[in-house]
Amino acid sequence: MAEVLVVYASLFGNTQKLAQSVVEGAASVANTTTTLRTADEATIDEVRRCDALILGSPVHMGMLDWRIKKFIDSSIYQLWLVDELVGKVAGVFATGGGYGNAGSGVELTQIAMLGSLAECGMILVPFPKSAPGSEVTGSRWGPYARSGGSRMEPIGIQEEMLEGGRQYGASVARVAAALAGKDLFTRTNHVPEGENLKVFQSVNG
Amino acid sequence: MAEVLVVYASLFGNTQKLAQSVVEGAASVANTTTTLRTADEATIDEVRRCDALILGSPVHMGMLDWRIKKFIDSSIYQLWLVDELVGKVAGVFATGGGYGNAGSGVELTQIAMLGSLAECGMILVPFPKSAPGSEVTGSRWGPYARSGGSRMEPIGIQEEMLEGGRQYGASVARVAAALAGKDLFTRTNHVPEGENLKVFQSVNG
Amino acid sequence: MAEVLVVYASLFGNTQKLAQSVVEGAASVANTTTTLRTADEATIDEVRRCDALILGSPVHMGMLDWRIKKFIDSSIYQLWLVDELVGKVAGVFATGGGYGNAGSGVELTQIAMLGSLAECGMILVPFPKSAPGSEVTGSRWGPYARSGGSRMEPIGIQEEMLEGGRQYGASVARVAAALAGKDLFTRTNHVPEGENLKVFQSVNG
Amino acid sequence: MAEVLVVYASLFGNTQKLAQSVVEGAASVANTTTTLRTADEATIDEVRRCDALILGSPVHMGMLDWRIKKFIDSSIYQLWLVDELVGKVAGVFATGGGYGNAGSGVELTQIAMLGSLAECGMILVPFPKSAPGSEVTGSRWGPYARSGGSRMEPIGIQEEMLEGGRQYGASVARVAAALAGKDLFTRTNHVPEGENLKVFQSVNG
Numbered sequence: 035m036a037e038v039l040v041v042y043a044s045l046f047g048n049t050q051k052l053a054q055s056v057v058e059g060a061a062s063v064a065n066t067t068t069t070l071r072t073a074d075e076a077t078i079d080e081v082r083r084c085d086a087l088i089l090g091s092p093v094h095m096g097m098l099d100w101r102i103k104k105f106i107d108s109s110i111y112q113l114w115l116v117d118e119l120v121g122k123v124a125g126v127f128a129t130g131g132g133y134g135n136a137g138s139g140v141e142l143t144q145i146a147m148l149g150s151l152a153e154c155g156m157i158l159v160p161f162p163k164s165a166p167g168s169e170v171t172g173s174r175w176g177p178y179a180r181s182g183g184s185r186m187e188p189i190g191i192q193e194e195m196l197e198g199g200r201q202y203g204a205s206v207a208r209v210a211a212a213l214a215g216k217d218l219f220t221r222t223n224h225v226p227e228g229e230n231l232k233v234f235q236s237v238n239g
Numbered sequence: 240m241a242e243v244l245v246v247y248a249s250l251f252g253n254t255q256k257l258a259q260s261v262v263e264g265a266a267s268v269a270n271t272t273t274t275l276r277t278a279d280e281a282t283i284d285e286v287r288r289c290d291a292l293i294l295g296s297p298v299h300m301g302m303l304d305w306r307i308k309k310f311i312d313s314s315i316y317q318l319w320l321v322d323e324l325v326g327k328v329a330g331v332f333a334t335g336g337g338y339g340n341a342g343s344g345v346e347l348t349q350i351a352m353l354g355s356l357a358e359c360g361m362i363l364v365p366f367p368k369s370a371p372g373s374e375v376t377g378s379r380w381g382p383y384a385r386s387g388g389s390r391m392e393p394i395g396i397q398e399e400m401l402e403g404g405r406q407y408g409a410s411v412a413r414v415a416a417a418l419a420g421k422d423l424f425t426r427t428n429h430v431p432e433g434e435n436l437k438v439f440q441s442v443n444g
Numbered sequence: 445m446a447e448v449l450v451v452y453a454s455l456f457g458n459t460q461k462l463a464q465s466v467v468e469g470a471a472s473v474a475n476t477t478t479t480l481r482t483a484d485e486a487t488i489d490e491v492r493r494c495d496a497l498i499l500g501s502p503v504h505m506g507m508l509d510w511r512i513k514k515f516i517d518s519s520i521y522q523l524w525l526v527d528e529l530v531g532k533v534a535g536v537f538a539t540g541g542g543y544g545n546a547g548s549g550v551e552l553t554q555i556a557m558l559g560s561l562a563e564c565g566m567i568l569v570p571f572p573k574s575a576p577g578s579e580v581t582g583s584r585w586g587p588y589a590r591s592g593g594s595r596m597e598p599i600g601i602q603e604e605m606l607e608g609g610r611q612y613g614a615s616v617a618r619v620a621a622a623l624a625g626k627d628l629f630t631r632t633n634h635v636p637e638g639e640n641l642k643v644f645q646s647v648n649g
Numbered sequence: 650m651a652e653v654l655v656v657y658a659s660l661f662g663n664t665q666k667l668a669q670s671v672v673e674g675a676a677s678v679a680n681t682t683t684t685l686r687t688a689d690e691a692t693i694d695e696v697r698r699c700d701a702l703i704l705g706s707p708v709h710m711g712m713l714d715w716r717i718k719k720f721i722d723s724s725i726y727q728l729w730l731v732d733e734l735v736g737k738v739a740g741v742f743a744t745g746g747g748y749g750n751a752g753s754g755v756e757l758t759q760i761a762m763l764g765s766l767a768e769c770g771m772i773l774v775p776f777p778k779s780a781p782g783s784e785v786t787g788s789r790w791g792p793y794a795r796s797g798g799s800r801m802e803p804i805g806i807q808e809e810m811l812e813g814g815r816q817y818g819a820s821v822a823r824v825a826a827a828l829a830g831k832d833l834f835t836r837t838n839h840v841p842e843g844e845n846l847k848v849f850q851s852v853n854g
Contacts, residue, residue, distance in 0.1 A: 172749020339582020377544020
């Protein structure tokens with residue numbers, strides 16, 4: 035039994051489509067409950083409750099969309115402070131276009147999201163070449179659906195790409211189920227409180 | 240004669256202090272004019288006009304602050320679309336805290352900003368170990384001032400760190416002066432217009 | 445019951461010390477067997493057999509040591525081809541010096557190793573701030589022991605740093621035990637054979 | 650008048666072809682001399698002498714080839730120690746295959762090389778979308794020629810891709826000419842000597 039939360043940002047619907055496929059894949063695993071939210075909608079309580087958190091972003095200027103980062107800086111940050119996400123499971127996905135065949139920054143985009151999730155102590159699930167759908171959405175860090183050709187001609191999110199999202203959602207759900215409720219990390223007290231919290235936060239920025 | 244624009248975000252004044260030192264350093268180079276702006280204040284026209292753009296961010300959750308990314312996604316994006324920053328000069332700096340001595344994500348933070356600037360075709364200026372001040376602010380991609388100790392005890396931005404900012408600002412200003420007005424990149428027409436622009440943008444996200 | 449394999453490179457013994465602490469930590473978890481190898485010694489069979497693979501490198505020129513990359517390109521590559529590491533567990537650690545307090549490239553070094561392991565479909569274990577020892581070895585991707593001060597004065601690997609290594613080794617071993625023998629990833633046939641294998645390989649390089 | 654050195658590794662000739670196009674592009678700029686070397690052949694003196702150094706690698710396991718890293722760790726390292734590359738110009742390129750359309754690690758590969766070059770204090774030249782050839786080799790950090798399709802069917806290096814290499818080589822040569830002989834970075838004494846050098850080196854690893 036695992037709860038999978040998928041949080042994404044989308045401007046023209048491409049990332050939303052891929053997000054829906056990830057949720058579908060997770061929901062296909064027995065005893066999994068799923069929640070799909072935009073970065074604006076998702077609440078701190080939803081993040082706190084989940085066993086697995088999957089973030090999805092369009093690639094904008096070769097990096098995660100600012101809406102996703104705002105969600106990380108405001109909501110996820112609160113749970114990082116108090117170590118509440120340690121040992122949970124995490125994943126990422128992305129969509130994008132851009133000239134050429136190098137992914138236009140998708141790798142840094144996915145690593146940016148994974149980095150904030152690793153910061154929280156979350157266990158990261160990859161997307162191997164053996165996954166069905168990886169011929170069109172293959173990226174080791176999580177599925178990537180290319181909504182534009184190498185000359186930026188629009189191709190949209192194709193059905194074949196959604197298979198990559200489904201497979202990934204299912205893998206993350208299975209890992210989450212295998213690890214749910216287990217406490218695998220020894221913890222020391224690094225949680226600042228009261229006046230210490232204010233001082234702690236003032237260091238950042 | 241070069242115009243250097245420094246754009247930063249700061250929550251508790253640490254990044255602001257380093258930003259001021261970068262501007263001071265740039266201003267110390269003959270025939271340089273400088274402008275210091277927060278990510279909220281900076282205008283597209285200011286970015287268009289500058290010969291060198293330097294971005295500064297606190298490290299938040301191991302990645303650039305969302306305010307800087309919003310500035311990139313809204314303002315810098317407009318100039319990327321029309322290739323107006325190609326061949327200009329760019330640089331980055333950051334401040335942060337965090338447990339341990341690994342920089343807590345400063346490297347990905349600086350690369351995130353550099354990546355968006357490289358996307359625009361800007362020439363990137365590093366911060367070598369030979370720079371005065373690098374013993375306390377050394378990071379190859381641009382100066383990093385650590386406002387907290389490895390146990391997150393606040394230490395603030397020290398005078399010695401500002402020297403790193405000044406040296407970097409001066410180096411960027413000199414590179415900008417050496418390259419200003421030169422057109423070193425051959426261009427083809429990759430600027431979408433009219434209906435094409437709408438289609439082009441719809442691919443992203 | 446899990447088998448943990450730690451593979452490292454070390455020139456002056458610093459990374460070796462941290463590697464030993466990681467192995468110690470893993471061995472402290474019930475029913476775990478451990479193997480410690482340099483990148484020159486480790487065999488493909490040892491990698492094939494393990495439940496968890498942890499790679500450790502000194503930071504050289506801001507990136508993983510070439511000996512570790514040679515091991516990845518020759519040994520790990522063979523298992524990547526045939527998808528034999530999919531679903532296993534992985535981790536990384538590093539040591540280094542360098543001017544300043546930004547980690548001198550440790551983040552890219554750790555991500556470089558994690559990237560090759562994610563490419564193989566391995567599940568990645570982070571090093572959260574809640575881990576004992578993280579005040580001196582904290583890095584979200586895996587422990588980092590700094591063997592030189594910010595002015596490059598040698599400080600060596602301190603006992604306190606070894607605690608970070610032990611904690612990490614134990615966490616990875618526990619995650620490996622929880623996932624060992626489970627097949628959580630659906631696979632399609634992406635394994636090239638015979639003449640196809642030769643063609644496949646010729647694409648790379 | 651600028652001297653451009655291109656150093657690459659290649660197993661099946663793909664990266665070699667792109668390397669040749671980069672050299673051709675550089676040579677097309679008036680008053681430029683060029684040298685093309687494999688990572689095994691290039692000497693420290695050749696690196697010391699050049700005004701611009703361009704590194705090229707196949708993407709192997711989502712990261713730079715170990716031969717390139719060995720060249721960095723042995724030859725470039727010697728010049729990093731004594732700050733001899735500060736203020737010179739640098740660039741990168743890569744080739745690769747891999748399932749999917751995310752570039753299969755080309756971004757981290759290019760950043761790995763750029764990181765070592767930034768460590769040396771070299772000024773980095775990007776590859777903007779406005780460059781002729783970027784529709785097939787576009788990657789902000791430097792040209793990327795994809796020698797395999799998204800299903801790993803071999804396509805080889807096409808003539809159209811070589812245009813991207815040529816344009817990039819020419820841009821780097823022009824930036825090198827504009828900056829050659831100028832000393833734009835203030836230096837402090839961070840060069841270890843004699844006994845200090847031994848201690849300094851022992852910190853790494």
